[in-house]
Amino acid sequence: MWDAVLCILIIGGFFILRAVLATVFFFYLLPEGDHCPNCDAVTVRVQSRGWNVLLPRFRTSWCYECGWHGLLRNGPLTPTKPSESLTEHGPP
Template identity: 35%
Template sequence: MLVVLVLLATVLMRVAIITAVVYLLLPLGPTCPHCGAEMAAIRNRFFDRLLPALQRRWCVECGWNGIVRRVRPAPTRRTARRPLIPS
């Protein structure tokens, strides 16, 4: 039984490592990896719900299409400016 658990753990670790490597190899953001132009997002309700970290995009300039990592916009947090008080 212990052998089965060890083998199952190694298989799961392999799957996790391959998933992480594939995710890191995907291009990042809305710019085309070939020509650098801004790509159009292709909406797919099922894909967006299943894998929200990924997005399918199509380049209007060169015709490349594929899956890219989605870039979340930076939170626009207003920082209150503290008055400088000399100590």
């Protein structure tokens, strides 16, 4: 009886440890900031209800240069000049 419990604990422990290590590995694999991993252009933050609820610490981004969309880690953002802001190009 104890052999079965010990076996389940060891196998379950390795399963949970593997899931935790994979999560940490892929967290640090994601790029930090607001640059596109494909073309290094500045991405735009977009709203994605599912991802923003599931993973609020990540930034759902879309690159308008190459069309890439995905998750980025929160990090330093590229400052924009006031002349490049969207408010200046808005409707009159």
